[in-house]
Amino acid sequence: MPLKNQQRIQTDTARNRDRTHTTTTTTTSKKTVSTSKQLAGGVVQPRPISGTTKISSATTSIIFGINPKQTNHSQPTKIITEVDDTNIDEVLTLTDVSLIPRSFLTEIQQDEVYATILEALRKKMPYQIPPKTPPRQEEDDEEEKPFSPHLLAIDDDDDDDISVDDEISSSSSSENNPIVSHEDYDTDIETESIVQNVHDPxxxxxxxxxxxxxxxxxxxxxxxxxxxxxxxxxxxxxxxxxxxxxxxTLYTNLNVExxxxxxxxxxxxxxxxxxxxxxxxxxxxxxxxxxxxxxxxxxxxxxxxxxxxxxxLKKINLSGNKFNELDIAQLIEAFEQNKILRKLDLSHNCFGEHCGKTLGAFISSNDSLESIDLSWNKFRGRSAIDLVNGIKENVRLKYCNLEMNGLGPDSGQILADCIKQNSALEEFNINGNRLNTSNAFAIAQALSSNDSLQVLKIANNQINCDGVLAVFLCVKANEANALREIDFSYTVVTQETVDVCKDIVKLKDGKFRYRIGKVTPPKLQPNSTSECYVKTNEELLNRLRSNAANVKPNAD
Structure with a gap:
Protein backbone atom coordinates (compact mmCIF):
# COMPACT_ATOMS: atom_id res chain seq x y z
CA MET A 1 0.00 0.00 0.00
CA PRO A 2 1.88 3.18 -1.14
CA LEU A 3 1.94 6.31 0.98
CA LYS A 4 0.18 9.46 -0.07
CA ASN A 5 2.00 12.66 -0.84
CA GLN A 6 2.73 15.24 1.78
CA GLN A 7 -0.08 17.56 0.81
CA ARG A 8 -2.71 14.85 1.32
CA ILE A 9 -1.36 14.00 4.76
CA GLN A 10 -1.60 17.64 5.79
CA THR A 11 -5.17 17.87 4.57
CA ASP A 12 -6.24 14.72 6.45
CA THR A 13 -4.52 15.98 9.60
CA ALA A 14 -6.46 19.24 9.45
CA ARG A 15 -9.71 17.39 8.93
CA ASN A 16 -8.98 15.07 11.89
CA ARG A 17 -8.19 18.02 14.15
CA ASP A 18 -11.42 19.77 13.24
CA ARG A 19 -13.54 16.66 13.88
CA THR A 20 -11.90 16.04 17.25
CA HIS A 21 -12.61 19.59 18.31
CA THR A 22 -16.27 19.23 17.27
CA THR A 23 -16.70 15.98 19.21
CA THR A 24 -15.24 17.38 22.40
CA THR A 25 -17.44 20.44 22.26
CA THR A 26 -20.60 18.35 21.71
CA THR A 27 -19.94 15.84 24.50
CA THR A 28 -19.04 18.27 27.32
CA SER A 29 -21.22 21.29 26.85
CA LYS A 30 -24.15 20.08 24.54
CA LYS A 31 -24.08 23.47 22.86
CA THR A 32 -24.45 24.49 19.23
CA VAL A 33 -22.60 22.17 16.95
CA SER A 34 -20.65 23.41 13.99
CA THR A 35 -18.98 21.58 11.21
CA SER A 36 -16.10 22.47 9.03
CA LYS A 37 -15.91 22.58 5.33
CA GLN A 38 -12.61 22.23 3.62
CA LEU A 39 -11.80 24.81 1.00
CA ALA A 40 -9.33 24.63 -1.87
CA GLY A 41 -5.72 24.96 -0.66
CA GLY A 42 -6.32 23.13 2.63
CA VAL A 43 -8.02 26.05 4.52
CA VAL A 44 -10.79 25.00 6.92
CA GLN A 45 -13.75 27.33 7.55
CA PRO A 46 -16.43 26.62 10.21
CA ARG A 47 -20.07 26.47 9.10
CA PRO A 48 -22.81 27.01 11.71
CA ILE A 49 -25.68 24.51 12.14
CA SER A 50 -29.20 25.12 13.42
CA GLY A 51 -29.23 25.99 17.06
CA THR A 52 -32.05 23.63 17.85
CA THR A 53 -30.03 20.54 16.86
CA LYS A 54 -28.31 18.86 19.80
CA ILE A 55 -26.34 15.66 19.95
CA SER A 56 -26.32 13.62 23.12
CA SER A 57 -23.30 11.69 24.27
CA ALA A 58 -25.07 8.42 23.40
CA THR A 59 -25.79 9.61 19.88
CA THR A 60 -22.20 10.74 19.48
CA SER A 61 -21.03 7.31 20.51
CA ILE A 62 -23.15 5.69 17.83
CA ILE A 63 -21.96 8.13 15.18
CA PHE A 64 -18.31 7.48 15.86
CA GLY A 65 -18.73 3.73 16.32
CA ILE A 66 -17.41 3.88 19.93
CA ASN A 67 -18.46 1.63 22.77
CA PRO A 68 -20.99 3.60 24.89
CA LYS A 69 -19.17 2.52 28.07
CA GLN A 70 -16.06 4.32 26.94
CA THR A 71 -17.58 7.73 26.23
CA ASN A 72 -16.70 9.37 29.52
CA HIS A 73 -13.59 11.00 28.04
CA SER A 74 -13.05 12.23 24.51
CA GLN A 75 -9.42 12.82 23.66
CA PRO A 76 -7.81 13.66 20.35
CA THR A 77 -6.62 10.50 18.68
CA LYS A 78 -4.63 9.69 15.61
CA ILE A 79 -6.62 8.54 12.57
CA ILE A 80 -4.80 6.21 10.19
CA THR A 81 -5.46 7.12 6.57
CA GLU A 82 -3.58 4.25 4.93
CA VAL A 83 -2.48 0.81 6.11
CA ASP A 84 0.72 -0.76 4.87
CA ASP A 85 3.55 -2.94 6.11
CA THR A 86 4.99 -0.14 8.22
CA ASN A 87 1.93 0.48 10.40
CA ILE A 88 0.07 -2.84 10.46
CA ASP A 89 1.20 -3.51 14.03
CA GLU A 90 -0.16 -0.14 15.08
CA VAL A 91 -3.52 -0.97 13.48
CA LEU A 92 -3.76 -4.22 15.44
CA THR A 93 -3.22 -2.34 18.72
CA LEU A 94 -6.04 0.18 18.12
CA THR A 95 -9.13 0.14 20.36
CA ASP A 96 -11.45 2.08 18.04
CA VAL A 97 -12.42 0.78 14.61
CA SER A 98 -13.35 4.30 13.51
CA LEU A 99 -9.65 5.09 13.33
CA ILE A 100 -9.09 2.45 10.65
CA PRO A 101 -9.72 3.41 6.98
CA ARG A 102 -12.99 2.07 5.65
CA SER A 103 -11.35 0.88 2.45
CA PHE A 104 -9.00 -1.34 4.45
CA LEU A 105 -11.83 -2.88 6.47
CA THR A 106 -13.79 -3.56 3.30
CA GLU A 107 -10.81 -5.20 1.65
CA ILE A 108 -10.00 -7.54 4.54
CA GLN A 109 -13.63 -8.59 4.77
CA GLN A 110 -13.85 -9.48 1.09
CA ASP A 111 -10.41 -11.07 0.60
CA GLU A 112 -9.65 -14.41 2.26
CA VAL A 113 -5.94 -13.48 2.39
CA TYR A 114 -6.63 -11.11 5.28
CA ALA A 115 -8.72 -13.60 7.27
CA THR A 116 -6.14 -13.71 10.09
CA ILE A 117 -6.05 -9.92 10.46
CA LEU A 118 -9.85 -9.69 10.37
CA GLU A 119 -10.19 -12.36 13.07
CA ALA A 120 -7.69 -10.54 15.28
CA LEU A 121 -9.57 -7.25 14.95
CA ARG A 122 -12.93 -8.94 15.61
CA LYS A 123 -11.63 -10.50 18.85
CA LYS A 124 -10.47 -7.11 20.11
CA MET A 125 -13.52 -5.14 18.94
CA PRO A 126 -16.39 -7.65 18.50
CA TYR A 127 -19.15 -5.06 18.89
CA GLN A 128 -17.66 -2.74 16.28
CA ILE A 129 -16.90 -5.13 13.40
CA PRO A 130 -19.96 -6.98 12.08
CA PRO A 131 -19.64 -10.64 11.03
CA LYS A 132 -18.86 -11.41 7.43
CA THR A 133 -21.90 -12.03 5.22
CA PRO A 134 -21.77 -13.37 1.66
CA PRO A 135 -22.73 -10.89 -1.07
CA ARG A 136 -26.27 -11.33 -2.48
CA GLN A 137 -26.15 -9.55 -5.78
CA GLU A 138 -23.89 -7.22 -7.66
CA GLU A 139 -26.18 -4.35 -6.71
CA ASP A 140 -25.74 -5.11 -2.98
CA ASP A 141 -21.95 -5.16 -3.34
CA GLU A 142 -22.01 -1.69 -4.80
CA GLU A 143 -24.21 -0.37 -1.99
CA GLU A 144 -22.29 -1.62 1.09
CA LYS A 145 -23.40 -0.30 4.46
CA PRO A 146 -20.66 1.69 6.27
CA PHE A 147 -19.43 0.45 9.64
CA SER A 148 -19.90 3.90 11.15
CA PRO A 149 -21.47 7.09 9.84
CA HIS A 150 -18.25 8.84 10.82
CA LEU A 151 -16.31 6.71 8.36
CA LEU A 152 -18.32 8.24 5.53
CA ALA A 153 -16.29 11.41 6.05
CA ILE A 154 -13.01 9.54 5.63
CA ASP A 155 -12.64 9.30 1.86
CA ASP A 156 -9.80 9.36 -0.56
CA ASP A 157 -11.35 12.27 -2.43
CA ASP A 158 -10.33 15.62 -1.01
CA ASP A 159 -13.34 17.44 -2.43
CA ASP A 160 -16.01 15.49 -0.44
CA ASP A 161 -17.62 17.03 2.63
CA ILE A 162 -20.16 15.94 5.23
CA SER A 163 -22.09 17.74 7.96
CA VAL A 164 -22.97 16.66 11.48
CA ASP A 165 -26.65 17.26 10.63
CA ASP A 166 -26.45 14.53 8.00
CA GLU A 167 -24.87 12.17 10.50
CA ILE A 168 -27.57 12.84 13.11
CA SER A 169 -30.36 12.36 10.55
CA SER A 170 -28.87 9.08 9.33
CA SER A 171 -28.40 7.76 12.85
CA SER A 172 -31.93 8.68 13.97
CA SER A 173 -33.56 7.05 10.97
CA SER A 174 -31.55 3.88 11.59
CA GLU A 175 -32.70 3.71 15.21
CA ASN A 176 -36.40 4.39 14.55
CA ASN A 177 -36.75 2.18 11.48
CA PRO A 178 -35.39 -1.36 11.92
CA ILE A 179 -33.75 -2.88 8.88
CA VAL A 180 -36.09 -5.20 6.94
CA SER A 181 -34.69 -8.28 5.27
CA HIS A 182 -34.86 -7.94 1.49
CA GLU A 183 -35.15 -11.69 1.14
CA ASP A 184 -38.21 -11.85 3.39
CA TYR A 185 -39.85 -8.97 1.56
CA ASP A 186 -39.26 -10.55 -1.85
CA THR A 187 -40.61 -13.89 -0.61
CA ASP A 188 -43.86 -12.32 0.56
CA ILE A 189 -44.48 -10.71 -2.82
CA GLU A 190 -43.73 -13.90 -4.71
CA THR A 191 -46.09 -15.91 -2.50
CA GLU A 192 -48.92 -13.46 -3.08
CA SER A 193 -48.36 -13.58 -6.83
CA ILE A 194 -48.51 -17.36 -6.87
CA VAL A 195 -51.75 -17.40 -4.90
CA GLN A 196 -53.36 -14.96 -7.30
CA ASN A 197 -52.46 -17.11 -10.31
CA VAL A 198 -53.68 -20.35 -8.75
CA HIS A 199 -56.92 -18.92 -7.37
CA ASP A 200 -59.09 -18.89 -10.52
CA PRO A 201 -62.46 -20.46 -9.61
CA THR A 249 -61.84 -24.22 -19.94
CA LEU A 250 -65.05 -26.16 -19.28
CA TYR A 251 -63.28 -29.39 -18.28
CA THR A 252 -63.54 -28.50 -14.58
CA ASN A 253 -66.57 -26.20 -14.76
CA LEU A 254 -69.40 -27.49 -12.60
CA ASN A 255 -71.88 -24.71 -13.40
CA VAL A 256 -72.64 -25.22 -17.09
CA GLU A 257 -75.27 -27.93 -17.63
CA LEU A 313 -75.66 -36.64 -21.69
CA LYS A 314 -79.47 -36.85 -21.64
CA LYS A 315 -80.37 -34.45 -24.47
CA ILE A 316 -78.66 -34.01 -27.81
CA ASN A 317 -79.66 -31.91 -30.82
CA LEU A 318 -78.19 -33.07 -34.15
CA SER A 319 -80.59 -31.25 -36.46
CA GLY A 320 -79.41 -29.58 -39.64
CA ASN A 321 -76.22 -31.64 -40.02
CA LYS A 322 -76.98 -33.23 -43.41
CA PHE A 323 -77.06 -36.81 -42.13
CA ASN A 324 -78.31 -39.11 -44.87
CA GLU A 325 -78.87 -42.77 -45.72
CA LEU A 326 -75.13 -43.48 -45.58
CA ASP A 327 -74.94 -42.31 -41.97
CA ILE A 328 -78.07 -43.95 -40.58
CA ALA A 329 -76.51 -47.37 -39.87
CA GLN A 330 -73.64 -45.92 -37.80
CA LEU A 331 -75.97 -43.59 -35.90
CA ILE A 332 -78.48 -46.33 -35.06
CA GLU A 333 -75.68 -48.55 -33.74
CA ALA A 334 -74.52 -45.74 -31.45
CA PHE A 335 -78.09 -44.99 -30.31
CA GLU A 336 -78.67 -48.62 -29.40
CA GLN A 337 -75.61 -48.66 -27.14
CA ASN A 338 -76.68 -45.48 -25.37
CA LYS A 339 -79.19 -46.05 -22.59
CA ILE A 340 -78.80 -42.61 -20.99
CA LEU A 341 -80.26 -40.46 -23.78
CA ARG A 342 -83.79 -39.18 -23.17
CA LYS A 343 -84.27 -36.56 -25.91
CA LEU A 344 -83.07 -36.90 -29.50
CA ASP A 345 -83.43 -34.30 -32.27
CA LEU A 346 -82.67 -35.46 -35.83
CA SER A 347 -84.80 -32.89 -37.65
CA HIS A 348 -83.77 -30.99 -40.80
CA ASN A 349 -81.54 -33.78 -42.10
CA CYS A 350 -81.63 -35.85 -45.29
CA PHE A 351 -83.13 -39.14 -44.13
CA GLY A 352 -85.16 -40.59 -46.98
CA GLU A 353 -87.09 -43.64 -48.14
CA HIS A 354 -84.38 -46.13 -47.17
CA CYS A 355 -84.13 -44.94 -43.57
CA GLY A 356 -87.69 -45.51 -42.33
CA LYS A 357 -87.32 -49.23 -41.73
CA THR A 358 -84.05 -48.89 -39.79
CA LEU A 359 -85.32 -46.01 -37.68
CA GLY A 360 -88.66 -47.71 -37.09
CA ALA A 361 -86.99 -50.86 -35.79
CA PHE A 362 -84.79 -48.82 -33.46
CA ILE A 363 -87.71 -46.78 -32.07
CA SER A 364 -89.93 -49.80 -31.49
CA SER A 365 -87.33 -51.54 -29.30
CA ASN A 366 -86.00 -48.49 -27.49
CA ASP A 367 -87.07 -48.15 -23.88
CA SER A 368 -85.07 -45.08 -22.85
CA LEU A 369 -86.01 -42.31 -25.29
CA GLU A 370 -88.88 -40.06 -24.20
CA SER A 371 -88.73 -37.51 -27.03
CA ILE A 372 -87.76 -37.77 -30.68
CA ASP A 373 -87.90 -35.13 -33.40
CA LEU A 374 -87.78 -36.38 -37.01
CA SER A 375 -89.42 -33.36 -38.64
CA TRP A 376 -88.33 -31.92 -41.97
CA ASN A 377 -86.92 -35.13 -43.43
CA LYS A 378 -88.18 -37.21 -46.39
CA PHE A 379 -90.04 -40.22 -44.98
CA ARG A 380 -92.61 -41.19 -47.63
CA GLY A 381 -94.42 -44.24 -48.93
CA ARG A 382 -93.32 -47.53 -47.41
CA SER A 383 -90.57 -45.81 -45.43
CA ALA A 384 -93.19 -43.65 -43.68
CA ILE A 385 -95.34 -46.67 -42.81
CA ASP A 386 -92.39 -48.56 -41.29
CA LEU A 387 -91.43 -45.52 -39.26
CA VAL A 388 -94.94 -44.95 -37.86
CA ASN A 389 -95.26 -48.66 -37.05
CA GLY A 390 -92.15 -48.36 -34.89
CA ILE A 391 -93.64 -45.38 -33.05
CA LYS A 392 -96.88 -47.31 -32.50
CA GLU A 393 -95.04 -50.16 -30.77
CA ASN A 394 -92.93 -47.97 -28.50
CA VAL A 395 -94.01 -47.97 -24.87
CA ARG A 396 -91.85 -45.13 -23.53
CA LEU A 397 -92.05 -42.32 -26.08
CA LYS A 398 -94.00 -39.26 -24.90
CA TYR A 399 -93.20 -36.72 -27.63
CA CYS A 400 -92.95 -37.37 -31.36
CA ASN A 401 -92.58 -34.80 -34.13
CA LEU A 402 -93.09 -35.92 -37.75
CA GLU A 403 -93.88 -32.49 -39.19
CA MET A 404 -93.18 -31.76 -42.88
CA ASN A 405 -92.18 -35.26 -43.97
CA GLY A 406 -94.77 -35.72 -46.70
CA LEU A 407 -96.09 -38.98 -45.23
CA GLY A 408 -99.05 -38.90 -47.64
CA PRO A 409 -102.59 -40.38 -47.51
CA ASP A 410 -101.25 -43.94 -47.41
CA SER A 411 -99.93 -43.29 -43.92
CA GLY A 412 -103.24 -41.92 -42.58
CA GLN A 413 -104.60 -45.21 -41.31
CA ILE A 414 -101.36 -46.24 -39.63
CA LEU A 415 -101.23 -42.85 -37.92
CA ALA A 416 -104.75 -43.44 -36.62
CA ASP A 417 -103.73 -46.88 -35.33
CA CYS A 418 -100.71 -45.33 -33.62
CA ILE A 419 -102.92 -42.83 -31.77
CA LYS A 420 -105.36 -45.56 -30.79
CA GLN A 421 -102.88 -48.15 -29.52
CA ASN A 422 -100.03 -46.11 -28.07
CA SER A 423 -100.92 -45.31 -24.49
CA ALA A 424 -97.65 -43.48 -23.70
CA LEU A 425 -97.68 -40.78 -26.37
CA GLU A 426 -98.63 -37.35 -25.00
CA GLU A 427 -97.77 -34.99 -27.87
CA PHE A 428 -97.97 -35.87 -31.56
CA ASN A 429 -97.08 -33.46 -34.36
CA ILE A 430 -98.12 -34.46 -37.89
CA ASN A 431 -98.38 -30.99 -39.45
CA GLY A 432 -97.76 -30.68 -43.19
CA ASN A 433 -97.90 -34.35 -44.21
CA ARG A 434 -100.44 -34.24 -47.08
CA LEU A 435 -103.17 -35.95 -45.04
CA ASN A 436 -106.71 -35.75 -46.48
CA THR A 437 -110.25 -35.74 -45.07
CA SER A 438 -110.51 -39.56 -44.97
CA ASN A 439 -107.37 -39.63 -42.86
CA ALA A 440 -108.95 -37.02 -40.58
CA PHE A 441 -112.03 -39.23 -40.04
CA ALA A 442 -109.79 -42.19 -39.15
CA ILE A 443 -107.84 -40.09 -36.67
CA ALA A 444 -111.11 -38.75 -35.20
CA GLN A 445 -112.35 -42.27 -34.47
CA ALA A 446 -108.99 -43.14 -32.88
CA LEU A 447 -109.37 -40.18 -30.52
CA SER A 448 -112.69 -41.60 -29.32
CA SER A 449 -110.82 -44.30 -27.41
CA ASN A 450 -107.59 -42.48 -26.48
CA ASP A 451 -107.08 -41.25 -22.94
CA SER A 452 -103.36 -40.31 -22.95
CA LEU A 453 -102.76 -37.90 -25.83
CA GLN A 454 -102.65 -34.27 -24.67
CA VAL A 455 -101.51 -32.30 -27.74
CA LEU A 456 -102.37 -33.04 -31.38
CA LYS A 457 -100.97 -30.85 -34.17
CA ILE A 458 -102.50 -31.63 -37.56
CA ALA A 459 -102.39 -28.27 -39.38
CA ASN A 460 -101.36 -27.56 -42.98
CA ASN A 461 -102.87 -30.74 -44.39
CA GLN A 462 -105.41 -31.36 -47.17
CA ILE A 463 -108.37 -31.66 -44.81
CA ASN A 464 -111.68 -29.86 -45.41
CA CYS A 465 -114.01 -28.37 -42.80
CA ASP A 466 -115.94 -31.65 -42.32
CA GLY A 467 -112.77 -33.48 -41.40
CA VAL A 468 -112.01 -30.82 -38.78
CA LEU A 469 -115.57 -31.07 -37.47
CA ALA A 470 -115.28 -34.87 -37.16
CA VAL A 471 -112.16 -34.57 -34.99
CA PHE A 472 -113.72 -32.06 -32.59
CA LEU A 473 -116.96 -34.07 -32.37
CA CYS A 474 -115.04 -37.16 -31.26
CA VAL A 475 -113.09 -35.14 -28.70
CA LYS A 476 -116.33 -33.83 -27.26
CA ALA A 477 -117.92 -37.29 -27.16
CA ASN A 478 -114.94 -38.85 -25.31
CA GLU A 479 -115.21 -37.49 -21.79
CA ALA A 480 -112.16 -39.51 -20.70
CA ASN A 481 -109.77 -37.87 -23.16
CA ALA A 482 -106.79 -35.87 -21.86
CA LEU A 483 -106.52 -33.47 -24.79
CA ARG A 484 -105.72 -29.88 -23.89
CA GLU A 485 -104.68 -28.59 -27.33
CA ILE A 486 -105.57 -29.28 -30.98
CA ASP A 487 -103.96 -27.33 -33.81
CA PHE A 488 -105.83 -26.99 -37.14
CA SER A 489 -104.16 -23.72 -38.14
CA TYR A 490 -104.86 -22.44 -41.66
CA THR A 491 -107.70 -24.99 -42.11
CA VAL A 492 -111.07 -23.54 -43.14
CA VAL A 493 -113.95 -24.45 -40.76
CA THR A 494 -117.67 -23.82 -40.41
CA GLN A 495 -119.57 -22.11 -37.64
CA GLU A 496 -120.69 -25.53 -36.39
CA THR A 497 -117.06 -26.42 -35.69
CA VAL A 498 -116.59 -23.22 -33.72
CA ASP A 499 -119.64 -24.02 -31.58
CA VAL A 500 -118.38 -27.54 -30.84
CA CYS A 501 -115.00 -26.12 -29.82
CA LYS A 502 -116.67 -23.74 -27.38
CA ASP A 503 -118.57 -26.65 -25.84
CA ILE A 504 -115.30 -28.55 -25.34
CA VAL A 505 -113.77 -25.54 -23.59
CA LYS A 506 -116.72 -25.47 -21.19
CA LEU A 507 -116.54 -29.20 -20.56
CA LYS A 508 -112.84 -28.91 -19.65
CA ASP A 509 -113.34 -25.81 -17.46
CA GLY A 510 -111.35 -23.62 -19.82
CA LYS A 511 -108.32 -25.93 -19.92
CA PHE A 512 -108.53 -26.51 -23.65
CA ARG A 513 -107.00 -24.54 -26.51
CA TYR A 514 -107.74 -24.88 -30.22
CA ARG A 515 -106.41 -23.23 -33.36
CA ILE A 516 -108.44 -23.06 -36.58
CA GLY A 517 -108.47 -21.16 -39.85
CA LYS A 518 -111.14 -18.90 -41.28
CA VAL A 519 -114.84 -19.58 -40.79
CA THR A 520 -116.81 -20.07 -44.06
CA PRO A 521 -120.37 -18.71 -44.57
CA PRO A 522 -123.18 -21.33 -44.50
CA LYS A 523 -124.07 -20.76 -48.15
CA LEU A 524 -120.72 -22.10 -49.41
CA GLN A 525 -120.46 -25.81 -50.27
CA PRO A 526 -117.43 -27.20 -48.41
CA ASN A 527 -117.72 -30.74 -49.79
CA SER A 528 -116.74 -30.15 -53.41
CA THR A 529 -114.78 -33.06 -54.81
CA SER A 530 -111.27 -32.37 -56.06
CA GLU A 531 -107.85 -33.91 -56.09
CA CYS A 532 -107.12 -32.40 -52.70
CA TYR A 533 -110.49 -32.44 -50.98
CA VAL A 534 -112.40 -35.74 -51.20
CA LYS A 535 -116.12 -36.01 -50.57
CA THR A 536 -117.20 -36.32 -46.93
CA ASN A 537 -118.76 -39.50 -45.53
CA GLU A 538 -122.05 -37.93 -44.48
CA GLU A 539 -123.31 -41.05 -42.72
CA LEU A 540 -120.27 -41.24 -40.48
CA LEU A 541 -120.36 -37.53 -39.80
CA ASN A 542 -124.00 -37.69 -38.71
CA ARG A 543 -123.24 -40.57 -36.37
CA LEU A 544 -120.45 -38.55 -34.80
CA ARG A 545 -122.80 -35.62 -34.40
CA SER A 546 -125.24 -37.85 -32.58
CA ASN A 547 -122.60 -39.15 -30.19
CA ALA A 548 -121.38 -35.66 -29.38
CA ALA A 549 -124.91 -34.37 -28.80
CA ASN A 550 -125.31 -36.68 -25.84
CA VAL A 551 -122.54 -34.82 -24.03
CA LYS A 552 -123.66 -31.39 -22.94
CA PRO A 553 -121.70 -28.83 -20.97
CA ASN A 554 -123.06 -27.54 -17.69
CA ALA A 555 -125.29 -24.49 -17.97
CA ASP A 556 -123.69 -21.23 -16.84
Missing part, protein backbone atom coordinates in the same frame (compact mmCIF):
# COMPACT_ATOMS: atom_id res chain seq x y z
CA UNK A 202 -64.29 -19.14 -12.68
CA UNK A 203 -61.79 -20.29 -15.31
CA UNK A 204 -61.62 -16.88 -16.98
CA UNK A 205 -57.85 -16.54 -16.52
CA UNK A 206 -57.28 -20.02 -17.93
CA UNK A 207 -59.44 -19.16 -20.95
CA UNK A 208 -57.47 -15.94 -21.56
CA UNK A 209 -54.19 -17.84 -21.42
CA UNK A 210 -55.45 -20.47 -23.87
CA UNK A 211 -56.60 -17.78 -26.28
CA UNK A 212 -53.27 -15.99 -25.97
CA UNK A 213 -51.39 -19.20 -26.72
CA UNK A 214 -53.54 -19.83 -29.81
CA UNK A 215 -53.39 -16.16 -30.87
CA UNK A 216 -57.18 -15.82 -30.98
CA UNK A 217 -59.59 -13.24 -29.58
CA UNK A 218 -61.43 -14.36 -26.40
CA UNK A 219 -65.22 -14.54 -26.60
CA UNK A 220 -66.56 -11.91 -24.20
CA UNK A 221 -69.99 -13.57 -24.02
CA UNK A 222 -68.41 -16.84 -22.93
CA UNK A 223 -66.46 -15.15 -20.13
CA UNK A 224 -69.51 -13.18 -19.00
CA UNK A 225 -71.70 -16.30 -18.69
CA UNK A 226 -69.11 -18.84 -17.62
CA UNK A 227 -70.83 -19.32 -14.27
CA UNK A 228 -74.35 -19.71 -15.71
CA UNK A 229 -76.06 -23.10 -15.97
CA UNK A 230 -76.88 -22.47 -19.64
CA UNK A 231 -74.12 -21.55 -22.11
CA UNK A 232 -75.56 -20.39 -25.45
CA UNK A 233 -72.88 -19.88 -28.14
CA UNK A 234 -74.98 -20.01 -31.30
CA UNK A 235 -73.71 -18.67 -34.65
CA UNK A 236 -70.36 -17.33 -33.43
CA UNK A 237 -68.47 -18.86 -36.37
CA UNK A 238 -65.93 -20.51 -34.06
CA UNK A 239 -62.94 -22.23 -35.59
CA UNK A 240 -61.15 -25.27 -34.17
CA UNK A 241 -58.89 -23.21 -31.88
CA UNK A 242 -61.87 -21.34 -30.46
CA UNK A 243 -63.61 -24.61 -29.62
CA UNK A 244 -60.41 -26.00 -28.12
CA UNK A 245 -60.04 -23.04 -25.75
CA UNK A 246 -63.71 -23.19 -24.71
CA UNK A 247 -63.80 -26.94 -24.12
CA UNK A 248 -60.54 -27.03 -22.14
CA UNK A 258 -76.67 -26.93 -21.05
CA UNK A 259 -74.24 -26.18 -23.89
CA UNK A 260 -75.52 -24.81 -27.22
CA UNK A 261 -73.06 -24.58 -30.13
CA UNK A 262 -75.52 -24.25 -33.02
CA UNK A 263 -74.52 -22.82 -36.38
CA UNK A 264 -70.73 -22.69 -35.97
CA UNK A 265 -69.85 -24.95 -38.95
CA UNK A 266 -67.68 -27.13 -36.72
CA UNK A 267 -65.00 -29.27 -38.30
CA UNK A 268 -63.95 -32.79 -37.42
CA UNK A 269 -61.15 -31.71 -35.05
CA UNK A 270 -63.50 -29.35 -33.22
CA UNK A 271 -65.94 -32.23 -32.74
CA UNK A 272 -63.15 -34.24 -31.11
CA UNK A 273 -62.62 -31.46 -28.56
CA UNK A 274 -66.36 -31.47 -27.81
CA UNK A 275 -66.37 -35.24 -27.38
CA UNK A 276 -63.49 -35.00 -24.92
CA UNK A 277 -65.36 -32.33 -22.98
CA UNK A 278 -68.50 -34.47 -22.66
CA UNK A 279 -66.45 -37.44 -21.51
CA UNK A 280 -64.55 -35.32 -18.96
CA UNK A 281 -67.26 -33.07 -17.54
CA UNK A 282 -70.12 -34.93 -15.88
CA UNK A 283 -72.14 -31.76 -15.27
CA UNK A 284 -73.17 -31.18 -18.90
CA UNK A 285 -76.46 -33.00 -19.54
CA UNK A 286 -77.65 -31.23 -22.71
CA UNK A 287 -75.68 -30.59 -25.90
CA UNK A 288 -76.85 -28.87 -29.08
CA UNK A 289 -74.79 -29.17 -32.27
CA UNK A 290 -77.51 -28.09 -34.70
CA UNK A 291 -76.65 -26.59 -38.10
CA UNK A 292 -72.98 -27.59 -38.04
CA UNK A 293 -72.92 -29.86 -41.12
CA UNK A 294 -71.33 -32.76 -39.28
CA UNK A 295 -72.81 -35.37 -41.62
CA UNK A 296 -70.29 -37.37 -43.59
CA UNK A 297 -67.68 -40.01 -42.95
CA UNK A 298 -65.40 -38.47 -40.28
CA UNK A 299 -67.99 -36.20 -38.67
CA UNK A 300 -70.47 -39.05 -38.27
CA UNK A 301 -67.82 -41.29 -36.72
CA UNK A 302 -66.96 -38.68 -34.11
CA UNK A 303 -70.63 -38.16 -33.22
CA UNK A 304 -71.08 -41.92 -32.91
CA UNK A 305 -68.05 -42.08 -30.62
CA UNK A 306 -69.56 -39.37 -28.44
CA UNK A 307 -72.90 -41.20 -28.24
CA UNK A 308 -71.28 -44.56 -27.52
CA UNK A 309 -69.01 -43.37 -24.69
CA UNK A 310 -71.49 -40.91 -23.21
CA UNK A 311 -72.43 -41.53 -19.58
CA UNK A 312 -74.16 -38.30 -18.59
Missing amino acids: TGREQYRELCQQANIIPCSYFMAHIQDSEMTLRYHQFNTEDIRAITK HLFLDGNHLQQQATKHITQLILTNDSITELSLADNRLGGDEGTKEICRLLTLNRN
